[in-house]
Amino acid sequence: MIDNDCPFFKNGELSQRCVMTKRSFTINGSPSSFDVPDGRTLLELLREDAGLTGTKQGCDMGTCGSCTVLRDGQPILACLTLVASVEGREIVTVEGLAEQCPKGQALQEAFGKCGAAQCGACTPGMLMSSSALLLRAPKPSRVEIAEALAGNLCRCTGYGPIFDAVEVASGTREPPENPIVNIRAPEMSDGSAVYGDDLHLSGTLVGKILRSPHAHARILSIDTSVALTLPGVRAVVTIADFKKGEDGRAIRYGIIPWAGDETALAEGEVVFVGQEVVAVAADDEATALTALNLIVVEYEVLPHVVDALQALKPGAPLVHTLDPRKGCPLRNNVFKEVILPDFGDVDGAFARSDVVIEEDTFVYPGSNHVAIETHSATAFWDKDGLRLFSSTQVPHYLRLTAGLVMGEPIERVRVTQTKTGGGFGGKSDIGPFEMIVCLLSKLAGAPVKITLTREEVFYLHRGRHTTVIKMRIAVDHEGNVVGVESDVVLDGGAFASFGPITPYYLLQLLGGPVKIGAYRARSVRVYTNKPPQGPKRGHGTPQPRFAFEMLLDRASRRLGIDPMEIRRQGAIASGEFTVNGFPVPSSGILECLKKVEQASSWHLRDRLPPGYGLGVAVGMYISGTAGAIHGSDDDDQSNVAIRMEADGTLVVSTQASEIGQGIDTMLAVLASDVTEVPRDRIRVITGDTALGPKDLGAYSSRGTIMLGTACVRAGEAFVKARTSGEELPNVTGTFMTITPERDPRVEGYRGDMIGASPTYSMTAYVALVHVDGETGVVTVKKIWVAHDCGRAVNPDAVHGQVQGCASMADSEARFECLTYDEEMGLPHQPHLLGHLITTALDAPNVVSFIVETEDHMSPHGAKEAGEGPLLPGPPAIGNAILAAIGTAPTELPFTPERVLEALDRLNKEGR
Ligand code: FES
Ligand code: FES
Known part of the structure; x- marks a missing residue:
């Protein structure tokens, strides 16, 4: 039966039916010939046969553009191009760009000078598309550049610096004066940087993972016997092969050690579609995939729930039959509930206020980080222990966890971070694949590499929590926010990830930069049968900021106060404390507001043409956490x-x-x-x-x-x-680590230390939008964003981070949304055709300003710039929609349908 099911496996052996054909063509000016099987793509050939790993694979379906190369001077996607179709043609990759293309070197230098390469994962593809453009249009317009790069996704830059670089290379723009060029720019621009999947150690095996097809099911049996007999298969692992803890179960781990509830492979049951069940290491990818087909897993399907509000209802299916951490029965799906003590007289504030913007429900959907480089890890063992290479954001935590799960003293574990093509929080958790690759390598006695496909990244996930926020605010007649009450439900997915932290961040960091008189807040993080949700840029803070800032604009309209003024009046000042007792050493929020107010010609906002609107919002974000995740106060x-x-x-x-x-x-x-x-x-x-x-x-x-x-x-x-x-x-x-002994101000913290930070950055953001009243389409015309980063150590990098945040904020406001099929628990969009992000064609024009403040919390006076500037983006766009059409959806993203529904409600109900 198995032989019939598997085209490559006949009579116990891999069939050798692949026909090899000699293909000859030119690569980077050198005549080349390869024997290739039918069906081999140019991308596979370049990366695996020719060793030209500068050409990247960010997806496998023509959606990211990172595999762009030139064929006879025209850009093509190497992942969709069969080798057969380049016979006799001239191929140029990023490695040959400087020599083979007239403007190649100029482009590479301009990318460095303009900050157009941050993580660099998109850079080779961007360079190739740009060089093709300059071949056919030596002096392209900005629109032509955007059109030429429409198929190349960048998640870091917001595209503006890339457009600038193309203009500089074409001579239509002067290069920036004395820029601080990223020291990694040369290797990112010539293809020599070694990202996770670019690493190839001699004799490396390919690791692949068999994943759950069910959202919730009991595992009745796993039969790997046939797969093990397949020639070329070197190891097959299930959870039974992993080390056990004292309770006889596989060792639990997690990025937050006191909440560790994960195992590298499913133990006893699967709790989301895509969960890791069995893994294989084999000589090559085809053999590994064939072996997965030969593994038989029997399941007993159990009820599941993929919606957090449903999961909270009495009688809802339990996401886990047993508490994944403790192994005891679970009573409900609540992972963590946080109720802050009341800060101030909340009931009195609402009773005495002049205006109460009554409770409304805001929905901030889940979304993935979509780093252009997918995750990749390689492991091997030698006399010194375990070597683990990974595109991780947390080498230290990964080392601790690998030691724990493998039962190896950490002195015998060495983690090396490969060049990492973007993270945004998605690589700050420990991925099961990182544990699996260690064990596969140990059993196989050879290096093993696992590179996740784009689809698998959505199963690993750890992205933005889907969040439902009920909030109301009370404001006095002068525009002071005297009270805030909020109640939040976070969809956590099936495991903890950073989950014990998120509900705190969500509540604790709303206290600035607009001061709040009294505050009451509760949040609950809920287990659901979905991939774990975790930290995405801004971790837990964009969601309440979205609700608060949109309510604040409603209050300003009710009171007849300029939305800019209401924020200015409530602005937290240097040396003040938030409502929950966090000291704010420095605040440049007034200066930030001034910058965006002037630059956007805010005073003319009432004279905009119909359908246009300007909206403002502000934000505040931590610069590191007072405490460490692992370790003690002495650390x-x-x-x-x-x-x-x-x-x-x-x-x-x-x-x-x-x-x-x-x-x-x-x-x-x-x-x-x-x-x-x-x-x-x-x-x-x-x-x-x-x-x-x-x-x-x-x-x-x-x-x-x-x-x-x-x-x-x-x-x-x-x-x-x-x-x-x-x-x-x-x-x-x-x-x-910050303790009361080292910083007496810590004594002043109230509520909880989670969310406490040495200091806080401040951001103000104005968006100009156009809303088409007929179609509901929202176009973001321009964004002005000013960010207080203390002292800008590297102003070019600060601008890059601020613009990247503004772009991601716009992307979340208009496009990003992960949804799941309730019946099956399947993600609707585990790919970049469904999980849309901003492209070069959609990218708004972003103007960034740096505001420097005196901050004494560090010797160099710097504060963060990589996450905070995202926070005010979605509500600023929402408030601009409100200004444009008199109403705005309270659920993101602002799709045409939601905008039309809001307009309909306005017309029918007057709200
Ligand atoms: S890898 Fe070819 S388009 Fe994404
Ligand atoms: S620099 Fe473009 S994806 Fe990172």
Whole structure:
């Protein structure tokens, strides 16, 4: 029966029916011939046979553009192109760009100067499409550039810097003056950067994962016997092969150690479609996939629930039959409920206020990070223990977890972060594939690599929680917000991820930059039979900000107060405290508001043509968390080592994680500032647990302040050592976890420490939209965003982060939404044709401003810039819609249907 089902497996052997044909063509100017089987794509050939890994694979269906190469000067998608179709043709990849294309080198340099490559995952494809454009249109207009790049997705830049770079290369724009060029720009632009899937160690096997077809089912049996006999299969693992804990179950782990509820493969039952059940390592991909087909898993299907509100109802199906952490029966689907103590007299505030904007329900949908590089990990074992390479944001936590799950002392675990093509929080959790690849490698006795497909990224997920917010606000006649009450339901998916943190972030960080007099809040995170939800840029804070800022505009309309003024009047000032007692060391929110007010000609907002509207919103975000996830109060959060080599090179090393946010360049800038060693004499090493001292990784916007502080301190120690006569100093700087002993202000925190941060960034955002009253289509014409980042260590990088945030905010406001089939529990859109993000054609024009404030919480005075600027985006666009048509949907994204429904309601009910 199995033989009939499997086209490659006949009589116990892999069939050799593939016909090999010699194909000859030119690659980067060199005549080349390869024996290739029918069906081989150009992308497979370039990456696997020709070793040209500069061409990337961001999807497998022609949706991302990262595989773009030139065929006879025309851009083509290598993932959709059969090798047979390039016979006799000339192929140019990013590795040959500088030599083969007239404007190739100019483009590469311009991408560096304009900050057009952040993580660099889209960069090769962007460069190839751009070079083709410049071949046919040497002086393209901005519109022509956008059209030429419409098929190339970038998740980092918001496209503006890429357009600028193309203009600079074409000579229609002057290059920026004295930019601080990302120190990784050359390797991102010439294809030499080694991302996760680009790593190929000799003898590496391919790992593949068999996933659950059910949203909830008991596993009755797993039969891997036939798969194990398939030639080329080197290892097959189920959860039975993983180490057990004291309770006899497989070891539980999680990014938040006290809430660890995951296992690398399903144990006993599956709880969402796509959950990992069995894994295989084989000589090649075809064999691994064939082996998956030969594994028989018997399930008993159980009831499931994929909607958080349904999951809370009495009698709802239980997402897990047993508590995944403790193994005892679950009574309901509540993962965590947080009820903050009342801050101030909430009931009195609502009773005495002049205006109460009554409770409304806001829905902020789930969405995926859509980093253009999909996740990839490679593991092998040698006499020193486990080597694990991964495109992770958290090498330190990954090392701890791999040691725990493999039962290996962490001294024998070394994690190396490969060049990471974007994260946005999606690579800050521990992925089951990272644990699976370790065990497969151990059993197979060879390196094993697992690279997730784009579809599998949606099953790993850890993206934005779908959130339902009920909120009401009370405002006095002067526009002061005297009371806020909110009740929030978070859809958490089937496992914890960062779940114990999210409900706190959601509640605790609403206290600024608009001051609140009294505050009551509750949130509940709910298990559902969906992939785990986790931290996406802004982690838990864009959702309440969306509700609050939209209610605030309703209040301003009711009171006849300018929406800009109501925010100005309530602006938190440096040295003040939020309603829940968080001290705000510095606040530049008034300056931010001034910038966007002037730049947007806000005073003319009432004279815009029909259908146009300007909307404003503000936000505040943490710069790192006071405490560490793993460890105690005595722990260090960041360390940077600096040493001088004999040839005068200054080596700056740390385990911190560069994911496109620019910390490698920040370290070079800070180290150079303090030591006065020129930047081109500095070598930065990050992301390897054996080559640098401990840092907790890239999450919670902690890098600039914590890592930056450690770097400054190391630099100062270096200078001191040099001054006292040491020729080749070797020193370390440290940033410790914040405790009351180290910072007495921590005593003042009320509520909970989760959400407490050394300091907070501030952002103001104005959006200009057009709403088509006939079709409901919202077009975002322009965005002005001003961000207070303390001192801008690298202004070019700050602008890049701010514009990237603004773009992602626009994308969430208008496009992004993950939905699931209730009947089957299947995601509707596990691909980029369904999970839409902003393209070069949709990208609004974003103008960013940096506001610098004096902040004394770090020696260099910096605050974050990589997440906070996203927060005000969706409500600013919502408020602009409100200004344009007198109403706005309360559910994101602002689809044409929702806009038309809102208009209909306005016409029928007057609201
Ligand atoms: S990999 Fe070819 S378009 Fe995405
Ligand atoms: S720089 Fe474009 S995806 Fe990261």
